[in-house]
Amino acid sequence: MKAGIVGLPNVGKSTLFNALTSAGALAANYPFATIDPNIGVVPIPDPRLQIIESHIQTQKVIPAVLELVDIAGLVKGASTGEGKGNAFLGHIKDVDAIVQVVRCFEKAPGGEDITHVEGSVDPLRDIEIIELELILADIQTLENAASKARRNAKGGDREAIARMKVIELLTPVLEDQKPARALKLTDPDHIIALTKLGLITTKPILYIANVADDDPNGEGDLAQRVREHAESVGAVMVPVCARIESELSELDEDDKLEMLQDMGMDEPALGKLARAAYKLLGYQSYYTAGEKEVRAWTIPEGCKAPQAAGVIHTDFERGFIRVECYSVNDLVEYKSEKAIKEAGKLRIEGKGYVMHDADVCNFLFNV
Numbered sequence: 001m002k003a004g005i006v007g008l009p010n011v012g013k014s015t016l017f018n019a020l021t022s023a024g025a026l027a028a029n030y031p032f033a034t035i036d037p038n039i040g041v042v043p044i045p046d047p048r049l050q051i052i053e054s055h056i057q058t059q060k061v062i063p064a065v066l067e068l069v070d071i072a073g074l075v076k077g078a079s080t081g082e083g084k085g086n087a088f089l090g091h092i093k094d095v096d097a098i099v100q101v102v103r104c105f106e107k108a109p110g111g112e113d114i115t116h117v118e119g120s121v122d123p124l125r126d127i128e129i130i131e132l133e134l135i136l137a138d139i140q141t142l143e144n145a146a147s148k149a150r151r152n153a154k155g156g157d158r159e160a161i162a163r164m165k166v167i168e169l170l171t172p173v174l175e176d177q178k179p180a181r182a183l184k185l186t187d188p189d190h191i192i193a194l195t196k197l198g199l200i201t202t203k204p205i206l207y208i209a210n211v212a213d214d215d216p217n218g219e220g221d222l223a224q225r226v227r228e229h230a231e232s233v234g235a236v237m238v239p240v241c242a243r244i245e246s247e248l249s250e251l252d253e254d255d256k257l258e259m260l261q262d263m264g265m266d267e268p269a270l271g272k273l274a275r276a277a278y279k280l281l282g283y284q285s286y287y288t289a290g291e292k293e294v295r296a297w298t299i300p301e302g303c304k305a306p307q308a309a310g311v312i313h314t315d316f317e318r319g320f321i322r323v324e325c326y327s328v329n330d331l332v333e334y335k336s337e338k339a340i341k342e343a344g345k346l347r348i349e350g351k352g353y354v355m356h357d358a359d360v361c362n363f364l365f366n367v
Helices: 013-028 049-056 085-092 123-154 158-175 188-197 219-231 243-249 253-263 268-280 305-312 315-320 328-334 338-342
Strands: 001-007 033-036 039-043 065-070 097-104 207-210 236-240 284-289 294-300 322-325 346-347 359-365
Touching: 001 013, 001 085, 013 039, 013 065, 013 243, 013 268, 049 284, 049 294, 049 328, 065 268, 065 284, 085 328, 097 219, 097 268, 123 219, 158 188, 158 322, 207 219, 207 268, 219 236, 236 268, 243 253, 268 284, 294 305, 305 315, 305 322, 305 359, 315 338, 315 359, 322 328, 328 338, 328 359
Parallel strands: 001 065, 001 097, 097 207, 207 236, 284 359
Antiparallel strands: 033 039, 039 065, 284 294, 322 346, 322 359
Protein backbone atom coordinates (compact mmCIF):
# COMPACT_ATOMS: atom_id res chain seq x y z
CA MET A 1 0.00 0.00 0.00
CA LYS A 2 1.51 3.27 -1.14
CA ALA A 3 0.36 6.78 -0.18
CA GLY A 4 1.63 10.12 -1.42
CA ILE A 5 1.66 12.98 1.12
CA VAL A 6 0.90 16.41 -0.39
CA GLY A 7 0.30 19.86 1.03
CA LEU A 8 1.16 23.52 0.74
CA PRO A 9 4.35 24.89 2.38
CA ASN A 10 4.28 25.41 6.17
CA VAL A 11 1.33 23.10 6.87
CA GLY A 12 3.45 20.50 8.71
CA LYS A 13 3.73 17.96 5.89
CA SER A 14 7.43 17.19 6.23
CA THR A 15 7.26 17.22 10.04
CA LEU A 16 4.52 14.61 9.90
CA PHE A 17 6.35 12.52 7.29
CA ASN A 18 9.53 12.51 9.38
CA ALA A 19 7.59 11.64 12.55
CA LEU A 20 5.74 8.73 10.94
CA THR A 21 8.83 7.27 9.33
CA SER A 22 10.86 7.71 12.53
CA ALA A 23 8.11 5.88 14.43
CA GLY A 24 8.39 3.11 11.88
CA ALA A 25 12.12 2.92 12.44
CA LEU A 26 11.53 2.19 16.11
CA ALA A 27 8.84 -0.46 15.56
CA ALA A 28 9.73 -3.98 16.63
CA ASN A 29 10.23 -6.87 14.20
CA TYR A 30 10.41 -4.81 11.02
CA PRO A 31 13.42 -2.98 9.60
CA PHE A 32 12.59 0.57 8.59
CA ALA A 33 13.74 1.30 5.06
CA THR A 34 14.48 4.59 3.37
CA ILE A 35 14.14 3.96 -0.34
CA ASP A 36 14.84 7.58 -1.23
CA PRO A 37 15.20 10.79 0.81
CA ASN A 38 11.45 11.36 0.44
CA ILE A 39 10.22 7.75 0.62
CA GLY A 40 9.83 5.66 3.76
CA VAL A 41 8.38 2.21 4.45
CA VAL A 42 6.72 1.78 7.85
CA PRO A 43 4.95 -1.19 9.45
CA ILE A 44 1.19 -1.00 9.90
CA PRO A 45 0.23 -1.53 13.57
CA ASP A 46 -1.82 -4.73 13.78
CA PRO A 47 -2.71 -6.27 17.20
CA ARG A 48 -3.86 -9.48 15.50
CA LEU A 49 -0.25 -10.33 14.69
CA GLN A 50 0.57 -10.41 18.39
CA ILE A 51 -2.48 -12.60 19.01
CA ILE A 52 -1.28 -15.12 16.41
CA GLU A 53 2.27 -15.00 17.78
CA SER A 54 0.99 -15.74 21.30
CA HIS A 55 -0.47 -19.06 20.06
CA ILE A 56 1.99 -20.07 17.33
CA GLN A 57 5.71 -20.13 18.14
CA THR A 58 7.61 -18.39 15.38
CA GLN A 59 11.01 -16.88 14.59
CA LYS A 60 9.76 -13.50 13.39
CA VAL A 61 6.65 -11.40 12.85
CA ILE A 62 6.27 -9.34 9.67
CA PRO A 63 3.45 -6.79 9.49
CA ALA A 64 1.94 -5.33 6.34
CA VAL A 65 3.62 -2.08 5.35
CA LEU A 66 2.64 1.40 4.29
CA GLU A 67 4.96 3.14 1.85
CA LEU A 68 4.86 6.90 2.37
CA VAL A 69 6.03 9.29 -0.32
CA ASP A 70 6.66 12.92 0.60
CA ILE A 71 5.56 14.68 -2.60
CA ALA A 72 7.44 17.94 -3.16
CA GLY A 73 6.60 20.83 -5.45
CA LEU A 74 2.94 21.56 -4.73
CA VAL A 75 2.20 25.28 -4.56
CA LYS A 76 -0.32 27.38 -6.41
CA GLY A 77 0.75 27.27 -10.06
CA ALA A 78 2.72 24.01 -9.74
CA SER A 79 0.98 22.60 -12.82
CA THR A 80 2.36 25.49 -14.89
CA GLY A 81 5.87 25.41 -13.47
CA GLU A 82 5.71 27.30 -10.15
CA GLY A 83 7.77 25.92 -7.27
CA LYS A 84 9.20 22.61 -8.44
CA GLY A 85 6.59 22.51 -11.17
CA ASN A 86 5.71 19.09 -12.48
CA ALA A 87 8.54 17.37 -10.61
CA PHE A 88 5.89 15.88 -8.32
CA LEU A 89 4.12 14.03 -11.13
CA GLY A 90 6.53 11.10 -11.39
CA HIS A 91 6.06 10.26 -7.71
CA ILE A 92 2.36 10.94 -7.30
CA LYS A 93 1.22 8.89 -10.30
CA ASP A 94 2.55 5.70 -8.68
CA VAL A 95 0.68 5.95 -5.36
CA ASP A 96 -2.56 4.17 -4.41
CA ALA A 97 -3.96 7.11 -2.47
CA ILE A 98 -3.29 10.80 -1.91
CA VAL A 99 -2.88 12.07 1.65
CA GLN A 100 -3.28 15.84 1.90
CA VAL A 101 -1.98 17.52 5.03
CA VAL A 102 -4.06 20.60 5.85
CA ARG A 103 -3.08 23.16 8.46
CA CYS A 104 -5.74 23.48 11.18
CA PHE A 105 -3.88 25.57 13.75
CA GLU A 106 -3.34 29.33 13.90
CA LYS A 107 -0.02 29.48 15.75
CA ALA A 108 2.69 26.97 16.56
CA PRO A 109 3.32 25.77 20.16
CA GLY A 110 4.70 28.59 22.28
CA GLY A 111 2.82 31.17 20.24
CA GLU A 112 5.26 31.20 17.33
CA ASP A 113 3.60 32.68 14.26
CA ILE A 114 4.35 30.43 11.26
CA THR A 115 3.53 32.35 8.10
CA HIS A 116 1.11 30.57 5.80
CA VAL A 117 2.07 30.74 2.13
CA GLU A 118 -1.38 32.20 1.36
CA GLY A 119 -1.21 34.74 4.20
CA SER A 120 -3.94 33.23 6.36
CA VAL A 121 -5.12 29.87 7.74
CA ASP A 122 -8.04 28.52 5.70
CA PRO A 123 -8.04 24.70 5.30
CA LEU A 124 -10.82 24.56 2.70
CA ARG A 125 -9.02 27.10 0.52
CA ASP A 126 -5.84 25.03 0.82
CA ILE A 127 -7.74 21.90 -0.22
CA GLU A 128 -9.10 23.72 -3.28
CA ILE A 129 -5.62 24.95 -4.29
CA ILE A 130 -4.08 21.47 -4.16
CA GLU A 131 -7.01 19.83 -5.92
CA LEU A 132 -6.97 22.45 -8.68
CA GLU A 133 -3.27 21.83 -9.33
CA LEU A 134 -3.90 18.09 -9.59
CA ILE A 135 -6.86 18.68 -11.91
CA LEU A 136 -4.79 20.98 -14.14
CA ALA A 137 -2.07 18.31 -14.31
CA ASP A 138 -4.71 15.76 -15.37
CA ILE A 139 -6.02 18.10 -18.08
CA GLN A 140 -2.50 18.24 -19.47
CA THR A 141 -2.31 14.43 -19.38
CA LEU A 142 -5.58 14.17 -21.32
CA GLU A 143 -4.40 16.69 -23.91
CA ASN A 144 -1.20 14.69 -24.43
CA ALA A 145 -3.12 11.41 -24.76
CA ALA A 146 -5.91 12.69 -27.02
CA SER A 147 -4.06 13.03 -30.33
CA LYS A 148 -2.70 9.47 -30.29
CA ALA A 149 -6.02 8.04 -29.12
CA ARG A 150 -7.92 9.94 -31.82
CA ARG A 151 -5.54 8.73 -34.52
CA ASN A 152 -5.74 5.09 -33.44
CA ALA A 153 -9.51 5.26 -32.97
CA LYS A 154 -9.93 6.24 -36.61
CA GLY A 155 -8.21 2.98 -37.51
CA GLY A 156 -10.82 1.01 -35.56
CA ASP A 157 -8.65 0.13 -32.56
CA ARG A 158 -11.18 -0.87 -29.84
CA GLU A 159 -8.96 0.18 -26.95
CA ALA A 160 -8.28 3.57 -28.55
CA ILE A 161 -12.00 4.09 -29.22
CA ALA A 162 -12.73 3.46 -25.52
CA ARG A 163 -9.89 5.76 -24.47
CA MET A 164 -11.13 8.52 -26.76
CA LYS A 165 -14.66 8.22 -25.36
CA VAL A 166 -13.36 8.48 -21.81
CA ILE A 167 -11.30 11.55 -22.72
CA GLU A 168 -14.41 13.16 -24.20
CA LEU A 169 -16.40 12.39 -21.05
CA LEU A 170 -13.65 13.50 -18.67
CA THR A 171 -12.63 16.77 -20.29
CA PRO A 172 -15.75 18.78 -19.29
CA VAL A 173 -15.60 17.30 -15.77
CA LEU A 174 -12.01 18.46 -15.26
CA GLU A 175 -12.64 21.80 -16.95
CA ASP A 176 -15.45 22.32 -14.43
CA GLN A 177 -12.72 21.93 -11.77
CA LYS A 178 -14.03 18.58 -10.57
CA PRO A 179 -11.70 15.59 -10.03
CA ALA A 180 -11.76 12.62 -12.39
CA ARG A 181 -13.12 10.44 -9.58
CA ALA A 182 -16.39 12.43 -9.89
CA LEU A 183 -17.05 10.71 -13.25
CA LYS A 184 -18.95 7.47 -12.69
CA LEU A 185 -18.41 4.92 -15.44
CA THR A 186 -20.21 1.59 -15.90
CA ASP A 187 -18.87 0.29 -19.22
CA PRO A 188 -15.99 -2.16 -18.47
CA ASP A 189 -13.98 -0.95 -21.49
CA HIS A 190 -14.30 2.64 -20.30
CA ILE A 191 -13.26 1.72 -16.76
CA ILE A 192 -10.14 -0.02 -18.08
CA ALA A 193 -9.37 2.94 -20.36
CA LEU A 194 -9.68 5.36 -17.45
CA THR A 195 -7.27 3.26 -15.37
CA LYS A 196 -4.69 3.21 -18.16
CA LEU A 197 -4.77 7.00 -18.52
CA GLY A 198 -3.00 7.23 -15.14
CA LEU A 199 -4.83 10.32 -13.91
CA ILE A 200 -3.98 11.69 -10.48
CA THR A 201 -7.51 12.74 -9.48
CA THR A 202 -8.93 9.25 -9.93
CA LYS A 203 -7.03 8.30 -6.76
CA PRO A 204 -8.94 8.33 -3.46
CA ILE A 205 -7.96 11.09 -1.08
CA LEU A 206 -7.45 11.17 2.67
CA TYR A 207 -7.19 14.46 4.54
CA ILE A 208 -4.93 14.85 7.56
CA ALA A 209 -5.98 17.82 9.66
CA ASN A 210 -2.75 18.99 11.32
CA VAL A 211 -4.15 20.29 14.59
CA ALA A 212 -2.81 22.19 17.60
CA ASP A 213 -1.44 20.52 20.75
CA ASP A 214 -4.60 21.35 22.69
CA ASP A 215 -6.87 19.79 20.07
CA PRO A 216 -5.31 16.36 19.35
CA ASN A 217 -8.66 14.78 18.42
CA GLY A 218 -9.61 17.50 15.94
CA GLU A 219 -12.65 18.92 17.71
CA GLY A 220 -11.91 22.56 16.86
CA ASP A 221 -13.64 24.61 14.17
CA LEU A 222 -10.89 24.39 11.53
CA ALA A 223 -10.60 20.61 11.80
CA GLN A 224 -14.37 20.21 11.85
CA ARG A 225 -14.61 22.07 8.54
CA VAL A 226 -12.16 19.61 6.99
CA ARG A 227 -14.11 16.66 8.46
CA GLU A 228 -17.38 17.95 6.97
CA HIS A 229 -15.74 18.53 3.59
CA ALA A 230 -14.29 15.01 3.57
CA GLU A 231 -17.68 13.51 4.33
CA SER A 232 -19.30 15.56 1.57
CA VAL A 233 -16.93 14.20 -1.11
CA GLY A 234 -16.72 10.62 0.15
CA ALA A 235 -13.20 11.02 1.50
CA VAL A 236 -11.70 10.31 4.93
CA MET A 237 -10.29 12.78 7.48
CA VAL A 238 -7.83 11.96 10.28
CA PRO A 239 -6.86 14.58 12.91
CA VAL A 240 -3.15 14.56 13.75
CA CYS A 241 -0.83 16.88 15.65
CA ALA A 242 2.46 16.65 13.77
CA ARG A 243 4.42 18.17 16.67
CA ILE A 244 3.08 15.60 19.14
CA GLU A 245 3.81 12.78 16.69
CA SER A 246 7.35 14.10 16.29
CA GLU A 247 7.88 13.92 20.07
CA LEU A 248 6.25 10.48 20.35
CA SER A 249 8.52 9.08 17.65
CA GLU A 250 11.57 9.74 19.86
CA LEU A 251 10.23 8.01 23.00
CA ASP A 252 10.50 4.44 24.20
CA GLU A 253 7.28 2.45 24.62
CA ASP A 254 6.63 3.23 28.30
CA ASP A 255 7.19 6.98 27.91
CA LYS A 256 5.11 6.96 24.74
CA LEU A 257 2.14 5.40 26.54
CA GLU A 258 2.45 7.95 29.36
CA MET A 259 2.50 10.87 26.91
CA LEU A 260 -0.49 9.50 25.02
CA GLN A 261 -2.47 9.28 28.26
CA ASP A 262 -1.45 12.82 29.24
CA MET A 263 -2.62 14.11 25.84
CA GLY A 264 -5.93 12.22 25.98
CA MET A 265 -4.95 10.07 22.97
CA ASP A 266 -5.39 6.32 22.58
CA GLU A 267 -2.62 5.71 20.00
CA PRO A 268 -0.07 7.45 17.74
CA ALA A 269 -1.14 8.68 14.32
CA LEU A 270 0.34 5.79 12.33
CA GLY A 271 -2.37 3.38 13.49
CA LYS A 272 -5.17 5.84 12.71
CA LEU A 273 -3.68 6.67 9.34
CA ALA A 274 -3.22 3.02 8.37
CA ARG A 275 -6.79 2.06 9.31
CA ALA A 276 -8.19 5.08 7.48
CA ALA A 277 -6.15 4.22 4.38
CA TYR A 278 -7.35 0.60 4.51
CA LYS A 279 -10.96 1.80 4.75
CA LEU A 280 -10.51 4.31 1.95
CA LEU A 281 -8.93 1.80 -0.42
CA GLY A 282 -11.18 -1.12 0.53
CA TYR A 283 -8.31 -3.28 1.80
CA GLN A 284 -8.17 -6.07 4.35
CA SER A 285 -5.52 -8.37 5.80
CA TYR A 286 -5.01 -12.10 5.85
CA TYR A 287 -2.17 -13.97 7.56
CA THR A 288 0.22 -16.84 7.07
CA ALA A 289 1.65 -18.45 10.21
CA GLY A 290 4.35 -21.00 10.84
CA GLU A 291 7.62 -21.70 12.62
CA LYS A 292 9.65 -19.39 10.37
CA GLU A 293 7.34 -16.38 10.35
CA VAL A 294 3.92 -14.93 11.06
CA ARG A 295 3.07 -12.43 8.34
CA ALA A 296 0.28 -10.06 7.32
CA TRP A 297 -0.69 -9.66 3.66
CA THR A 298 -2.76 -6.84 2.17
CA ILE A 299 -5.53 -7.65 -0.32
CA PRO A 300 -8.62 -5.82 -1.64
CA GLU A 301 -12.00 -6.70 -0.19
CA GLY A 302 -13.73 -9.30 -2.36
CA CYS A 303 -10.42 -10.87 -3.40
CA LYS A 304 -10.64 -14.58 -4.22
CA ALA A 305 -8.25 -17.18 -2.82
CA PRO A 306 -6.03 -17.66 -5.94
CA GLN A 307 -5.45 -13.90 -6.26
CA ALA A 308 -4.71 -13.65 -2.53
CA ALA A 309 -2.17 -16.45 -2.93
CA GLY A 310 -0.63 -14.52 -5.82
CA VAL A 311 0.24 -11.67 -3.45
CA ILE A 312 2.77 -14.05 -1.87
CA HIS A 313 4.10 -15.35 -5.20
CA THR A 314 2.73 -15.59 -8.75
CA ASP A 315 3.39 -19.35 -8.71
CA PHE A 316 0.93 -19.69 -5.83
CA GLU A 317 -1.82 -18.21 -8.00
CA ARG A 318 -0.82 -20.01 -11.18
CA GLY A 319 -0.74 -23.44 -9.54
CA PHE A 320 -3.46 -22.86 -6.91
CA ILE A 321 -5.14 -26.06 -5.70
CA ARG A 322 -6.90 -25.06 -2.47
CA VAL A 323 -6.51 -23.08 0.74
CA GLU A 324 -6.80 -24.31 4.31
CA CYS A 325 -7.94 -21.48 6.57
CA TYR A 326 -9.40 -20.42 9.89
CA SER A 327 -9.94 -17.06 11.57
CA VAL A 328 -7.88 -15.27 14.19
CA ASN A 329 -10.96 -15.51 16.45
CA ASP A 330 -10.85 -19.31 16.04
CA LEU A 331 -7.25 -19.25 17.25
CA VAL A 332 -8.24 -17.15 20.27
CA GLU A 333 -11.03 -19.61 21.11
CA TYR A 334 -9.22 -22.91 20.52
CA LYS A 335 -5.64 -21.83 21.34
CA SER A 336 -3.87 -23.92 18.65
CA GLU A 337 -4.16 -25.06 15.04
CA LYS A 338 -4.40 -28.66 16.25
CA ALA A 339 -7.42 -27.85 18.41
CA ILE A 340 -9.01 -25.90 15.55
CA LYS A 341 -8.74 -28.97 13.31
CA GLU A 342 -10.13 -31.27 16.02
CA ALA A 343 -13.10 -28.94 16.47
CA GLY A 344 -13.83 -29.08 12.74
CA LYS A 345 -13.19 -25.34 12.29
CA LEU A 346 -10.41 -25.67 9.70
CA ARG A 347 -12.00 -24.85 6.33
CA ILE A 348 -10.90 -26.26 2.98
CA GLU A 349 -11.74 -23.76 0.22
CA GLY A 350 -11.32 -23.78 -3.55
CA LYS A 351 -10.78 -21.25 -6.35
CA GLY A 352 -14.11 -19.50 -5.83
CA TYR A 353 -13.54 -18.72 -2.15
CA VAL A 354 -13.81 -15.01 -1.32
CA MET A 355 -11.25 -14.16 1.35
CA HIS A 356 -12.37 -12.90 4.75
CA ASP A 357 -10.60 -10.28 6.81
CA ALA A 358 -8.38 -11.98 9.45
CA ASP A 359 -8.21 -15.34 7.67
CA VAL A 360 -5.13 -17.38 8.63
CA CYS A 361 -4.18 -19.36 5.53
CA ASN A 362 -2.11 -22.22 4.22
CA PHE A 363 -2.14 -22.34 0.40
CA LEU A 364 -1.58 -25.57 -1.51
CA PHE A 365 -0.33 -25.24 -5.08
CA ASN A 366 1.47 -27.15 -7.81
CA VAL A 367 3.43 -25.77 -10.77
